[in-house]
Every structure is written in C-alpha cells, then in structure tokens.
Amino acid sequence: AQTIHQWPVAEIKAVGSPLSLGCTIKGKSSPNLYWYWQATGGTLQQLFYSITVGQVESVVQLNLSASRPKDDQFILSTEKLLLSHSGFYLCAWSLEGDWGYEQYFGPGTRLTVL
Amino acid sequence: EQQVQQSPASLVLQEAENAELQCSFSIFTNQVQWFYQRPGGRLVSLLYNPSGTKQSGRLTSTTVIKERRSSLHISSSQITDSGTYLCAMEGNSAGNKLTFGIGTRVLVRP
Numbered sequence: 560a561q562t563i564h565q566w567p568v569a570e571i572k573a574v575g576s577p578l579s580l581g582c583t584i585k586g587k588s589s590p591n592l593y594w595y596w597q598a599t600g601g602t603l604q605q606l607f608y609s610i611t612v613g614q615v616e617s618v619v620q621l622n623l624s625a626s627r628p629k630d631d632q633f634i635l636s637t638e639k640l641l642l643s644h645s646g647f648y649l650c651a652w653s654l655e656g657d658w659g660y661e662q663y664f665g666p667g668t669r670l671t672v673l
Numbered sequence: 674e675q676q677v678q679q680s681p682a683s684l685v686l687q688e689a690e691n692a693e694l695q696c697s698f699s700i701f702t703n704q705v706q707w708f709y710q711r712p713g714g715r716l717v718s719l720l721y722n723p724s725g726t727k728q729s730g731r732l733t734s735t736t737v738i739k740e741r742r743s744s745l746h747i748s749s750s751q752i753t754d755s756g757t758y759l760c761a762m763e764g765n766s767a768g769n770k771l772t773f774g775i776g777t778r779v780l781v782r783p
Contacts, residue, residue: 591769597714603759603773618770647714653769660769661706664716 561586563665565650571671575639580668582633582650590652591660592633594625598646609633645672675700675764679774686750686781694777696760698741704763705736705743706771709756716759720745750781 564583572578584590594606596619607625609615615625622641626634633650648668653660676699686692696705707719720727722734722743731750736743747754757778761771 593769593771595771602775603716603761603771605770608769649714649716660704660763661718661721662769662771663718664708667714667716669714 561652561663563650563652563663565648565665565668567668568666569669569671571673572640574642574672578635578637578640578644578670580635580648580670582635582665584631584633584652587631587652587654589630590654592627593651593653593662594633594635595649595651595664596621596646597649598643601646603649607635640672642672645670675762675772677760677762677772677774679758679760679777681777682775683778684780686754686779688750688752688781688783690750690781692747692750692779694745694747694758694760694779696743696745696762696774698743698762700764701738701741702762702764703738704769705734706761706763707732707734707743707745708759708761710759710776711756719758747779750779752781752783755779755781 562585566581592609595603597603605618609627623637650665651662653662678697680695709717720734722736726735731748733746757776759776761773
C-alpha cells in the first residue's frame with residue numbers, strides 16, 4: 560500500500576531563517592507530486608508540481624522553491640522565511656487513472672514564523 | 674481566475690440527520706474531488722467524482738458537469754462527521770492544479 564510522509568510535523572522558525580520541508584511517497588512509482596499551502600482560515604493553494612525527477616514547475620510565487628531529487632521525494636525550501644509563510648503545508652501525489660488524476664494528501668506540516 | 678464556491682458556510686446537525694453540501698464552479702471542469710479536513714488539518718479524500726453519482730458508505734456525491742456544480746450528501750450523520758468539508762476542481766491549467774473552495778464547517782451534535 561502507498562504511504563506518504565511529511566517532515567517535520569511542525570516547525571516554529573524566525574523571520575529570515577532558512578526552511579526545508581520534506582515529503583516522501585512509498586509504494587508508487589513515478590507519481591505526480593504537488594505542494595499545497597493553506598494560510599490560517601484560508602483556502603488551499605497549489606504551490607508547485609512535479610511530473611518527474613528533477614523537474615518542478617511553480618504555480619504560485621511565494622518566495623519558495625521546490626526540488627525533486629528522487630522519484631519518491633519532494634522538498635520545499637527557502638533561504639529566508641517571511642511572516643507570510645506561516646500556515647499549513649501539504650504534499651500530495653497522484654497517478655493517472657481511468658478518470659483523471661485523483662490526488663492523495665500527506666499529513667501536513669504546520670509552520671509558524673515569528 | 675477559476676473559483677469554487679461552497680455552501681452553506683457552516684451547518685449544525687442533530688445526530689442521525691442528513692445533510693447536503695453544495696459546490697459550484699466558475700468554469701467547466703472534468704475533475705471534482707471532495708475532501709474532509711480534520712481539525713488538525715489533514716485532508717482525507719472522500720470521493721473523486723468527475724461526473725454523475727458516486728457513493729462511498731454514507732456519502733453520496735452528484736456532479737452535473739453542464740451546470741458546473743457538485744453536491745455531497747451525508748446520510749445518518751454521526752458526531753465523528755464533524756469537521757470541514759472541502760470541494761476541489763481541476764480546471765484547465767497545467768499541473769493538475771486543484772482549486773479548492775473555502776469549505777463547509779459541519780458540527781454534529783448528540
């Protein structure tokens with residue numbers, strides 16, 4: 560069975576500090592991978608997607624970057640955090656099925672920037 | 674910009690009551706997915722319903738593509754159904770981007 564892990568579970572960081580969030584998918588080969596972000600009380604927004612290793616596309620500009628160093632790993636990072644980066648970050652995966660790309664989400668990382 | 678509207682914004686149910694949640698889209702879509710967001714934030718996929726009617730346990734979703742809407746019916750609600758229900762659509766942008774609604778908050782009372 561496929562599993563999706565995110566780390567860390569939660570982070571409290573200072574403005575201007577670096578950040579690295581990770582996501583690993585096990586049990587699926589070459590999935591599409593996605594990063595989403597949800598501000599407190601806000602809607603979920605897709606930030607990045609990746610169809611294959613080494614290829615990442617940006618959807619929303621939030622002074623964040625993403626990388627896919629391995630088939631099953633997706634990393635979200637920035638060198639300088641802003642207060643506006645606070646929120647809930649979700650990683651998701653999908654594979655093409657009969658009806659399209661149903662997406663499955665990880666447990667999320669809650670980030671607080673002070 | 675594609676948008677997703679959900680109604681009602683919140684709902685209070687007595688245990689065992691039924692509920693109907695609505696979702697409408699600003700553009701035509703061929704992929705609709707309903708999620709339950711737990712209080713801690715985790716998203717659970719409930720139903721993937723690009724068209725027609727799909728059922729999973731006590732949940733039934735009906736999507737009418739030409740009317741750009743989808744609904745989620747909860748039958749015989751339970752206290753554990755309390756939480757936020759999100760509707761999402763995939764539009765015509767790259768990256769299988771899901772656009773989410775703000776959600777419907779459901780509270781089921783004993």
